[in-house]
Amino acid sequence: MSNVFEISFHVAYAEPMTPRATIHDVAAAAGVSVATVSKAVNGRYGISAATTARVLDVVQQLGYESSLVASSMRSRRTSVIGILVADFEPFSAEILKGVGVALADSRYDLLAYSGSRQRETNGWERRSLSRLSGTLIDGAIMVTPTVDTTSTEIPVVAIDPHTGRADLPTVESDSFGGALQATRYLIELGHRRIGFLAGRPDLRSATLREAGYRQALADAGIQFNPALVRVGLYKRETAKAPAASLLSMTDRPTAVFAANDLSAIAIIQVAAELGLEVPGDLSVIGFDDIPEASQMNPALTTIRQPMKKLGATAAGMLVSLLNGETLPQNHIRLPTGLVRRATTAPPHI
Amino acid sequence: MSNVFEISFHVAYAEPMTPRATIHDVAAAAGVSVATVSKAVNGRYGISAATTARVLDVVQQLGYESSLVASSMRSRRTSVIGILVADFEPFSAEILKGVGVALADSRYDLLAYSGSRQRETNGWERRSLSRLSGTLIDGAIMVTPTVDTTSTEIPVVAIDPHTGRADLPTVESDSFGGALQATRYLIELGHRRIGFLAGRPDLRSATLREAGYRQALADAGIQFNPALVRVGLYKRETAKAPAASLLSMTDRPTAVFAANDLSAIAIIQVAAELGLEVPGDLSVIGFDDIPEASQMNPALTTIRQPMKKLGATAAGMLVSLLNGETLPQNHIRLPTGLVRRATTAPPHI
DNA sequence: AAAGAAGTGTCAAACGTTTTCGAAATCAGT
DNA sequence: ACTGATTTCGAAAACGTTTGACACTTCTTT
Numbered sequence: 240m241s242n243v244f245e246i247s248f249h250v251a252y253a254e255p256m257t258p259r260a261t262i263h264d265v266a267a268a269a270g271v272s273v274a275t276v277s278k279a280v281n282g283r284y285g286i287s288a289a290t291t292a293r294v295l296d297v298v299q300q301l302g303y304e305s306s307l308v309a310s311s312m313r314s315r316r317t318s319v320i321g322i323l324v325a326d327f328e329p330f331s332a333e334i335l336k337g338v339g340v341a342l343a344d345s346r347y348d349l350l351a352y353s354g355s356r357q358r359e360t361n362g363w364e365r366r367s368l369s370r371l372s373g374t375l376i377d378g379a380i381m382v383t384p385t386v387d388t389t390s391t392e393i394p395v396v397a398i399d400p401h402t403g404r405a406d407l408p409t410v411e412s413d414s415f416g417g418a419l420q421a422t423r424y425l426i427e428l429g430h431r432r433i434g435f436l437a438g439r440p441d442l443r444s445a446t447l448r449e450a451g452y453r454q455a456l457a458d459a460g461i462q463f464n465p466a467l468v469r470v471g472l473y474k475r476e477t478a479k480a481p482a483a484s485l486l487s488m489t490d491r492p493t494a495v496f497a498a499n500d501l502s503a504i505a506i507i508q509v510a511a512e513l514g515l516e517v518p519g520d521l522s523v524i525g526f527d528d529i530p531e532a533s534q535m536n537p538a539l540t541t542i543r544q545p546m547k548k549l550g551a552t553a554a555g556m557l558v559s560l561l562n563g564e565t566l567p568q569n570h571i572r573l574p575t576g577l578v579r580r581a582t583t584a585p586p587h588i
Numbered sequence: 589m590s591n592v593f594e595i596s597f598h599v600a601y602a603e604p605m606t607p608r609a610t611i612h613d614v615a616a617a618a619g620v621s622v623a624t625v626s627k628a629v630n631g632r633y634g635i636s637a638a639t640t641a642r643v644l645d646v647v648q649q650l651g652y653e654s655s656l657v658a659s660s661m662r663s664r665r666t667s668v669i670g671i672l673v674a675d676f677e678p679f680s681a682e683i684l685k686g687v688g689v690a691l692a693d694s695r696y697d698l699l700a701y702s703g704s705r706q707r708e709t710n711g712w713e714r715r716s717l718s719r720l721s722g723t724l725i726d727g728a729i730m731v732t733p734t735v736d737t738t739s740t741e742i743p744v745v746a747i748d749p750h751t752g753r754a755d756l757p758t759v760e761s762d763s764f765g766g767a768l769q770a771t772r773y774l775i776e777l778g779h780r781r782i783g784f785l786a787g788r789p790d791l792r793s794a795t796l797r798e799a800g801y802r803q804a805l806a807d808a809g810i811q812f813n814p815a816l817v818r819v820g821l822y823k824r825e826t827a828k829a830p831a832a833s834l835l836s837m838t839d840r841p842t843a844v845f846a847a848n849d850l851s852a853i854a855i856i857q858v859a860a861e862l863g864l865e866v867p868g869d870l871s872v873i874g875f876d877d878i879p880e881a882s883q884m885n886p887a888l889t890t891i892r893q894p895m896k897k898l899g900a901t902a903a904g905m906l907v908s909l910l911n912g913e914t915l916p917q918n919h920i921r922l923p924t925g926l927v928r929r930a931t932t933a934p935p936h937i
Numbered sequence: 938a939a940a941g942a943a944g945t946g947t948c949a950a951a952c953g954t955t956t957t958c959g960a961a962a963t964c965a966g967t
Numbered sequence: 968a969c970t971g972a973t974t975t976c977g978a979a980a981a982c983g984t985t986t987g988a989c990a991c992t993t994c995t996t997t
Contacts, residue, residue, distance in 0.1 A: 262985095272946070272948080275945090275946060275947075278985090285946075287946090302714075304715050304719050306722045307719040308723040308984090312657055312658060312982090312985090313952050314952090315952085329685070332685055336677070340675075344704070345704060349676075349702045351676075352700075353688060353697065355688075355692055355695075373655045373657070374655060533883045610952095610953060610954090611954065621977045623976075623978080624976060634975060654954070657954090659954050660982090662955040663955055663982090723983085939997090942993100943995090950988105954981100958977105959979105960976090960977085961974105962974080963974070
């Protein structure tokens with residue numbers, strides 16, 4: 240059976256796949272022991288210049304590269320930083336960019352891992368982390384973790400962390416302040432019936448955004464109405480049904496604050512399907528300012544969150560931890576800002 | 589020295605880092621051999637239901653997860669697909685999103701790898717591939733590879749491939765057609781002195797974009813002028829100097845076709861520094877339509893390239909190869925389209 | 938010339954799994 | 968009870984590296 244597999248591969252490929260050279264191949268070709276090769280390649284002390292040169296020559300010829308897996312199995316350090324994401328949606332992609340530039344001239348490689356197979360199940364990232372952490376990565380950044388991960392054997396920094404006691408370093412943006420700004424802006428435009436499409440209740444950002452929403456209402460003397468709140472879970476697919484439910488009410492809101500841009504996109508799409516015009520019949524404001532927000536038509540009014548900076552900051556913290564330093568502050572919060580675009584307008588009179 | 593390191597870690601962390609449970613720990617706790625644990629966990633035949641249950645119980649208690657590294661070292665298949673990128677800039681990030689959704693309900697996990705350490709050196713991705721391929725990943729997608737990678741032991745699909753003989757499956761967009769469209773559009777606007785800011789000459793896309801540019805000029809009866817061509821290498825930093833050189837000419841072009849959006853952004857920035865107005869004094873058109881293109885002010889006119897689809901297509905091809913299937917076609921080219929925005933206008937009279 | 942020091946290379950263990958093979962135990966059939 | 972088949976489990980090898988201990992040379996020093 241395994242043979243069948245191999246054979247069909249050879250069919251698919253013009254050239255047969257040559258197995259890569261191992262350290263044993265190099266050792267044999269150079270006429271030395273594998274230990275010598277290892278030391279020569281890694282520049283360890285105790286190998287003469289002549290031998291080293293000869294070994295490196297063979298390495299060159301054979302195109303040998305040490306297997307990351309095998310070497311990391313033995314020596315526990317790999318100089319690779321892992322970032323664990325549920326999937327590569329716009330938010331985590333932006334963070335990835337930030338982490339990438341922050342690590343660009345560090346001595347760390349970057350490995351982003353997304354577990355397609357099991358990501359619906361809770362705690363996928365604890366499992367993934369566990370699978371990668373013993374070896375392979377020296378430290379990890381976790382984006383919107385689904386569990387309150389406790390101690391691991393490698394340093395971990397969380398971005399947009401879980402609710403619950405914060406036992407690990409975190410980076411997040413000012414969700415409360417941002418939500419306050421967003422809701423206040425809708426109120427300033429004249430809206431009174433303002434809906435809220437909430438995020439993932441297990442994330443601190445989601446609870447804070449709801450808190451900000453309620454605070455802004457309270458400040459304006461508007462009674463909080465639970466009937467105007469739906470849970471969209473931050474994802475486009477999961478947000479559509481609650482969005483539809485919200486917009487199908489007989490006395491539907493004139494404006495909606497969506498807890499993130501993907502939810503906002505979902506509700507705008509649902510509105511279109513229901514024949515509602517944005518912003519004519521419905522104002523929508525999002526949160527994040529993902530690149531897609533400005534590409535839409537009409538462009539999305541939203542709260543900008545410095546996603547790249549979140550990533551870069553987390554990367555910086557992680558590198559500090561890996562250097563054995565103590566962090567000056569364990570929890571960092573970055574500011575947000577209102578971006579006025581075209582999905583918000585005063586309500587119909 | 590290693591001790592010092594450990595100690596400082598404990599300082600940085602409130603809780604001591606507990607080493608993760610290994611298969612040996614599970615075996616000891618369950619009173620069976622490691623072989624039995626392995627079989628129980630992986631559902632292999634030959635273990636009684638009672639024993640399996642007991643082992644799984646212990647696994648649960650200890651929170652055991654098999655090490656991806658160790659298991660991949662022994663059994664060569666990991667169900668992980670790797671995507672190798674030079675760095676996470678907008679283009680590769682978009683591709684990543686596409687690969688992610690394509691793999692979402694496959695049985696493969698996704699691992700994106702970016703070698704910060706050595707990415708300036710040529711052939712970084714061949715080395716990275718080699719380091720990961722023996723183990724860890726079952727197949728790979730390479731984005732804008734710097735070398736004409738020959739046979740490896742795992743299937744590889746290239747996106748935006750290298751020039752040179754195409755020995756591996758490739759996915760790319762219609763660079764020639766897109767360049768034709770772009771240049772033609774500038775000509776239609778009335779431009780005659782049209783500059784070209786070229787890409788990485790080792791990539792097929794770059795040579796094709798230059799070919800399209802020259803073809804459009806020829807079609808319009810405009811003499812190709814080498815003095816109007818600079819090489820920007822697709823990256824913002826590397827494009828700024830050549831852009832400045834181009835715009836500092838005494839008879840500078842009235843319009844520039846930049847081989848990708850990052851180059852376009854660079855030249856617009858340089859133009860601003862030189863006091864030139866876009867599109868008043870200089871029209872600029874890019875290539876890619878990265879998310880950032882529409883966020884700029886003025887928004888960038890560009891050739892849209894279906895980046896997510898490139899990624900998704902490559903992922904589909906790779907999965908086919910991994911299934912041992914033969915690809916219906918080894919080279920796929922996707923169409924491009926003109927996106928008119930605000931950085932292009934007729935030239936001054 | 939002896940003895941220690943320094944330099945250079947090899948041996949073998951270890952990392953955490955999976956898998957093959959064989960041993961022991963249980964069971965069925967006579 | 969005896970044979971043979973079947974089930975259940977463990978021992979050990981293997982994957983490709985790194986590294987500490989050790990052995991053999993060669994060089995200094997007295």
